[in-house]
Amino acid sequence: ILNVEQSPQSLHVQEGDSTNFTCSFPSSNFYALHWYRWETAKSPEALFVMTLNGDEKKKGRISATLNTKEGYSYLYIKGSQPEDSATYLCALRVGSSNTGKLIFGQGTTLQVKP
Amino acid sequence: GAVVSQHPSWVICKSGTSVKIECRSLDFQATTMFWYRQFPKQSLMLMATSNEGSKATYEQGVEKDKFLINHASLTLSTLTVTSAHPEDSSFYICSASVGGKSSQPQHFGDGTRLSIL
Numbered sequence: 001i002l003n004v005e006q007s008p009q010s011l012h013v014q015e016g017d018s019t020n021f022t023c024s025f026p027s028s029n030f031y032a033l034h035w036y037r038w039e040t041a042k043s044p045e046a047l048f049v050m051t052l053n054g055d056e057k058k059k060g061r062i063s064a065t066l067n068t069k070e071g072y073s074y075l076y077i078k079g080s081q082p083e084d085s086a087t088y089l090c091a092l093r094v095g096s097s098n099t100g101k102l103i104f105g106q107g108t109t110l111q112v113k114p
Numbered sequence: 115g116a117v118v119s120q121h122p123s124w125v126i127c128k129s130g131t132s133v134k135i136e137c138r139s140l141d142f143q144a145t146t147m148f149w150y151r152q153f154p155k156q157s158l159m160l161m162a163t164s165n166e167g168s169k170a171t172y173e174q175g176v177e178k179d180k181f182l183i184n185h186a187s188l189t190l191s192t193l194t195v196t197s198a199h200p201e202d203s204s205f206y207i208c209s210a211s212v213g214g215k216s217s218q219p220q221h222f223g224d225g226t227r228l229s230i231l
Contacts (some may be wrong), residue, residue: 004157032217034219034220036219036222041224042224043118043120043207043221043222043223043224043225044207044209044220044222046219046220046221049217049218049219051217089157089158091158101148101160101163102148102158102160102209102220103160104150104157104158104159105157106155106156106157107157
């Protein structure tokens with residue numbers, strides 16, 4: 001069973017700071033890596049789905065990279081804003097069909113202070 | 115697009131009660147939906163995969179008779195916690211994806227907070 005680790009568990013930054021989180025995993029035996037943003041009282045929102053080693057994705061001030069050989073993915077937030085405060089979840093998709101399931105990490109909770 | 119609606123958001127009930135949670139895909143068809151559970155300070159854990167028109171696939175350690183899943187249509191899956199007890203108190207959330215490719219993200223409901231007294 002794949003174990004997905006996220007670090008740090010929580011993070012407090014000042015508005016304007018750039019930050020990054022790590023998602024690590026022991027094996028490349030998965031079909032995709034997902035990042036989600038989960039704000040309080042809302043549903044998790046998909047940020048990125050990455051499938052290939054070396055993948056880099058960007059959405060506004062948020063970007064992510066994937067290194068399957070060394071077993072990690074980084075999520076970067078440039079110039080953090082208070083509205084970026086949320087829990088960021090990393091998950092591995094195992095199974096290539098529509099029945100493939102997600103194995104989640106515990107998440108990194110980001111608090112951006114104005 | 116790709117909106118998943120989950121009801122109810124909160125449930126508080128007495129021990130021994132059965133509780134039904136609904137998960138609907140509002141603007142797409144979902145042949146497969148997923149049910150997750152999250153205990154405090156733990157990660158989302160898959161309980162079962164709900165398949166339209168067939169039996170659900172349960173993860174190891176999840177009691178089939180305890181957590182009944184019905185996926186009667188392409189837009190609705192239900193999870194029934196039968197004879198709920200305090201240890202079933204948790205956060206339950208469903209998801210579905212559009213299409214069958216592994217590159218597609220999951221779309222989640224808002225979740226249901228279940229408290230059994």
